Amino acid sequence: MTTFQPVLLEAVGVAGSHTLASYRSRGGYAPLERLLKEKQPADVIELVKSSGLRGRGGAGFPTGLKWTFLPKDHPGPIYLCINADESEPGTFNNRILMEDDPHQVIEGIILSAYATRATTAYLYLRYEYPQSWDRLQGAIDEAYAAGLLGKNIQGSGFSLDLYLHRGAAAYICGEETGLIESLEGKRAWPRIKPPFPAIEGLFRKPTVVNNIETMACVAQIARRGVDWFRSIGVPADPNNPRDPGSYGPKLYCLSGHVERPGCYEAPLGITARQLIDGHGGGVWKGRKAKAVIPGGISMGLLTEAELDTPLDFAGPGKVGCLGLGTAAVVVIDETVSIVDFLHNSCRFFAHESCGQCTPCREGTAWSLRMLERIRAGKGRLKDLDLLAEIGNTMGMMPGSTICGLADGAAWPIKNAIKKFRGEFEDYIKRTNPSGWMVTDPVPALPIVGAH
């Protein structure tokens, strides 16, 4: 696996890699110019579709298929939104791409806009990425000057305007309809679906929302071809007609308690153990891993025994996780209390819940309150049942919320209680020897060890 040559990250470490000249010297924009000349938009959609590219933002929806949902011969504008509101804890692959190789992203954007017939694209950048902002803006200016953006790109008759939009630092803006609302200048409350953005999105017009890494993949597919892309990764399961396979390279963000954290490019399907031991140099300080987050905190937890799970789109789901997510692998070593981990996770989601749907707004806050109480030495075994119930009933999957944030908040709770229940019980019995068995409601307390 270590023999895999990085493609998406090939420019990392190259001096001046973010400039147009550097990108061109690596063969950049040539595929774009060729495709604009030779191919129709439908051909580009077909190209991406046949490559089996699945969205890298988290849900893993096939990109080409998403594009085909746009209405045919739509008379008005179609918008392309690029989601760079990378806010899943542990995730930083978009930042690397935007900072080190922004032109690769822009080439992908132009190709995607050409395929979807969008003439306006918005890049929604998370607030906390000033370096990405500078590099992207510089690259956009260069592209305009070189006739790669703007009116009549390279004489092809195709025009595209690309705007950078900086968010205001909210997790929910990464949800595609929350992003659209935010772009429209409103409070980022995810919209009810249907209608899906492909029919009615930004400014009530057909809209495609894609991730930065997906755009980079589109550029690489255009350059290296479908066969190259399909030669990497995990093919579709022939026994499961609904599995579109996991093709192509993927950027894994490895962080937490490893010797060498970082963003590593590997073929989809690498196992968590290969990633940690091969790329990350193993768990730090010679310790063992207690748990590993497979793809951002909202995906749940892998136990040490589950580390041989392949990190493709189907893998983590087989061991009870939500999915691959953003492929942000966070290693938690054996010294960490799982109670502390879950408290931190609940605190994040209680803070980031947009507050629209009752189950998520109140459920995330309630779970946080319970974990604060447990950590304050007032836990009861009954709390674990309540937490599990919240975990099982909150989210888009049981149908109780509009967007998937609640599922993301529920999964760590669900996984932690299920896979580490023994540790929770020990903790509660140890810290609350007199009250762990109580099942009465908890009276209102003025202060319950908030910090």
Next chain:
Amino acid sequence: MPTVIVDGKEIEIGAHERLNCIEVARRAGVEIPHYCWHPGLSVVASCRMCLIETGTRDAATGKITMMPKLVPGCQTPAKDGTVIVTDTALVKDSRARVEEALLIDHPIDCSICDKAGECLLQDYHFEHGQAERRTDLNPFHSRRRDVGPTVTLFVDRCIMCTRCVRFTREVSGTSELMVVNRGSKEEISVFPGYPLDNKLSGNVVDLCPVGALGDKDFLYQQRVWFLKRESNVCGGCSAGCSIVTEHNQDTVYRLKPRENPHVNKWWICDDGRYGWHHLHDPARLLSAGRLVSSNDDREAVEWSDVTTRLRQELSGAGRLAVAVSPMLTIEEAWMLCAVARSIDQQAALFVGHVPVSGEDESFPGGFTIRAEKCPNRRGVEAVVALFQSEERSWSDLVAAVGAGEFDSAWITAGYPHAWIDDTTAAPFGRLRALVVQDLFESPLSKLATWRLPAAGFAERAGTWVNAAHRAQVFAAAVRAPAGVWPEGRLYWNMLGRRGLYDPAAVRRQIAESSATLAALGGEIPAVGVDLRIDQIASS
């Protein structure tokens, strides 16, 4: 016809009706609980109280396929073959959990909350909640924040349904209210320096399903379970909004809009909502008075004597002019005309003063406040036309009195606001007999030989016809104050009719004698009847 199956019961809906599952279930007699959904506002599907199970029935095979997860009833359109199931364990559990979640941050201060008794949170909790409390509660707060001149917000009672926010954005178009903060720390608020101050602001209180938004005018005045409710029509302008007058022991406490798709939908304006205080104004005229000397010295006359003495005096006073106020109901106006003609067969009939203020005011949600500040000009015009071919207005009357055309006049008024000045009133002083029937003392009533008290809008019974030709029938909500005979009762007695004033009998009589008002002869639904439609049908 499209057929929808609600809890196993088949319901037919109109071929072109666009209904959601809540609306269809209601037709089947099944209540799907909901907070955030309101038929007059956009759908946000955020409270998640209306979660139900749905499926589709295959038209060809009749096979029913259910969806694996719960869906919000408000957001899900009901189409042919839609299957709605509202009573499964899954649905019940989900409702109980939403109720539980809503109570986590709710202070449960029902004992001091004005909404108690008509609160959806209370009702749904009794019906769908669970008795056992499992949650960790926050210490209770009772934070109150003024959001405008008419409305106050009890911050912690809010369940974040955002109906009020959507109302100010979609119906009033003023966008004062907004959501601040995030997650469970969310609150409704206004932008600093931009209070909730528009002419429809009171509607947000009606929309609030819990006790978060309080109407300052009603706050702590009366427990809602003491209130009696009478369907009524607002007399504030010629829009004729359908309302409910809520009262106790002949005291009105508040007015609420009554749903009427043809007139006001679900809303009323603040002018109408708070426009009942004059009913209980101590300055109201409360007895019939006959002038005995020139310096406004009056003797109180028993009502039983008024009927005979009035007829006697007016009969001997020469040519009679009558102003029929557009505040009167059709029935009252018709009886007044009949009384006038029985006194003087040549009595001239004028449509009374029509108060106008500014321009018609329309709002983005389609609601209109009319400039014409009286409820029944069209009705009175139609009635007067039955007695007299020539249409004559109040200004014609003022001019004619000034020119000495008449010897006596009977002016009906009943306006809640001052409506006449000294200059306009002066020529009436020269008449041999002047009857003025009004709510309050005015320059005109000071000159009157007979000053009679009038009834207020909630004290009348009968029919009003609004600016859009819609006739609405209503009963009196409260009794007129002691000493006041509503106009209808006086005229009924002066016509020598027996028993209590019966507006329905008068209405039937009018309908028989008039083509334009013929529609009043039938049963009139609560939303009223459009007089023009029947005319077209009968012509």
